Amino acid sequence: MNSRAFWAYLQERFPPVNMALFAILFLTVYAVARATQPAAAALAGFGPREALGIVAVISFFFRLRVFDEIKDYAADAVNFPERVLQSGRVTLGQLQRLAWAGLLLEAAWSGWMGGATLLAWGLAVGYSLVMRYEFFAPAWLRARLVLYALTHLLIMPLLIGWVWAAYAAAPRFTPPLLLLGLLSLLGGLAFEIARKIKPAPDERPGVDSYSRTLGYGGAMAAVLLVLLAGSAVQGYLLQLLQARAWPFGLMGGLFVATAAAYGLSWRRPAARPLKVAELLVSLFMLTSYVAIIVEIARRLS
Secondary structure, three states: OOHHHHHHHHHHHHHOOHHHHHHHHHHHHHHHHEEEEEEEEHHHHHHHHHHHHHHHHHHHHHHHHHHHHHHHHHHHHOOOOOOOOOOOOOOHHHHHHHHHHHHHHHHHHHHHOOOHHHHHHHHHHHHHHHHOOOOOHHHHHHHHHHHHHHHHOHHHHHHHHHHHHOOOOOOOOOHHHHHHHHHHHHHHHHHHHOOHHHHHHHOOOOOOOOHOOOOOHHHHHHHHHHHHHHHHHHHHHHHHHHOHHHHHHHHHHHHHHHHHHHHHHHHHOOOHHHHHHHHHHHHHHHHHHHHHHHHHHHHHH
16 A cells, blocks of 8 residues: 555544544543542553553544445545545555454454453444444435434444453443443534534535434534533533533533534534534543543542
């Protein structure tokens, strides 16, 4: 595979900022798992196993991207022929070989972390393979876009559980695990809806959007409702972690800014304020994880 073409593909479909977010997701679960142990150790314990764990999590998400490329290849060839994959600069076969090599790395790390981690990883991989075939009802599911998103986003709590199994003390099924899983699900859902809201002139036949499924205003309202639910979950988790006040203020500020961006777009439908709102939703996801890491690092330092 040509390295320059592969880098162009990553920038287009799996950019470094996404990899950074997945690394932060790993660190968030790692931090909460360590902080909730009876004898919590400082986060200075980060080492080679954790570095490999971050790579393993990024690898899992990359394979999900490759699965999407396989499922959507024909439609994307019609709607987005200029993309790196559709123009032939990289091939599906090359991407699949990388994805399956990553699978071996994930298995190695999971085995290194113990039987519970290997089992949790196996559950996540099994669910991802069912996702790959769209639960064996692709036409029925794709006609129901919200249900489609929810069934696919359920992979997030499973990934949280995989990393949690590597670091949490028994018993593992505790409120922080459930809250982290729910936070990841709600954050992913908010972002998924936000990135597929378009003003009427930008709607394209054959390209799914929530503004078409839920209505323009309904899709924006759905994002705000999901963000409110995510704020409640994060707030409860921060309380359990005895966090200071600043993360709550940050959540409130980002929510108000997102609502304002949608308000502007509602009055004057345009792509720019919708893109700003999408960015704010992604910042909401990022800062929700970073705030948890910062507060735990403060407690354990």
